[in-house]
Amino acid sequence: MIMKHTIICLITAVVILGWFLPLWAENVPESQPNASFGIAGSFSYYNAWERKKGEDHSRYDFTPGFGGGFVFEKMFNNYLGIHYGLWVNRFNLEMKIKTSLKSLSIDPMAFFYTKITSSGWAVSFPICLITSLNASFFSFNILAGIKYTHIVETQMKINNPIMSYKRHIDVLPYFNQPQFGFNLGIVLKFRIARFVDIFAGGIGDLYVTELIKSGNGMFLLFDLTATAGVMFRTNIFPMRNQ
Numbered sequence: 001m002i003m004k005h006t007i008i009c010l011i012t013a014v015v016i017l018g019w020f021l022p023l024w025a026e027n028v029p030e031s032q033p034n035a036s037f038g039i040a041g042s043f044s045y046y047n048a049w050e051r052k053k054g055e056d057h058s059r060y061d062f063t064p065g066f067g068g069g070f071v072f073e074k075m076f077n078n079y080l081g082i083h084y085g086l087w088v089n090r091f092n093l094e095m096k097i098k099t100s101l102k103s104l105s106i107d108p109m110a111f112f113y114t115k116i117t118s119s120g121w122a123v124s125f126p127i128c129l130i131t132s133l134n135a136s137f138f139s140f141n142i143l144a145g146i147k148y149t150h151i152v153e154t155q156m157k158i159n160n161p162i163m164s165y166k167r168h169i170d171v172l173p174y175f176n177q178p179q180f181g182f183n184l185g186i187v188l189k190f191r192i193a194r195f196v197d198i199f200a201g202g203i204g205d206l207y208v209t210e211l212i213k214s215g216n217g218m219f220l221l222f223d224l225t226a227t228a229g230v231m232f233r234t235n236i237f238p239m240r241n242q
Helices: 002-027
Strands: 035-052 057-061 063-075 080-098 114-135 138-159 167-170 178-193 196-210 218-234
Touching: 035 057, 035 080, 035 196, 063 114, 063 218, 080 138, 114 178, 138 196, 178 218
Parallel strands: none
Antiparallel strands: 035 063, 035 218, 057 080, 063 080, 080 114, 114 138, 138 167, 138 178, 178 196, 196 218
16 A cells, blocks of 8 residues: 555656656756857068167068967856967068268268068967957957967068168077067957857057067067957856856
């Protein structure tokens, strides 16, 4: 008799659970993907800020470059997250320098600018804090953080109107290869599928490491970069339900 009542109670409990579990599952919020990875490309303009003037008259002009890399994001909630990546960049710098006039001597080089073009490759690791404003399928992100860049190859071409030749020189030993800086930018992100986003934005970088190891002046590298790419959202690091 007791066994009969026990079986009836168990069957009743199973039926009740089978009835309420689907209703409970519908009311539990689904964990949203909050970790993303993707690929991106960039187009940049590089320049150098003359933080301290030297003896010669010199100036840098904006020179284009390009790059590509992998990007990663982890959101802590709907408003804050972290962005980091691994980039390979082709950079170019164009400098015009002219020797200062001396009162007791006349140097022909003082009448012409010498054009120096530096080109090379660098690897960058940005880490940024994300502040996100979301609306349906669209989000507006503000990025601010730090960036480490390591220059791995650089060549310089010298051209002067009174020279009868052009020289290509390996100047990597004269550059400070590790460069540390700060960045700030905005990124617009659009959801095109449940787990797929496309994005585009602009970021500015200013490095605080002196570009040239030795010299009379002090130049700091900076760039303005446009980026675009695609990201795939995952639940590899799911957030707790709020």
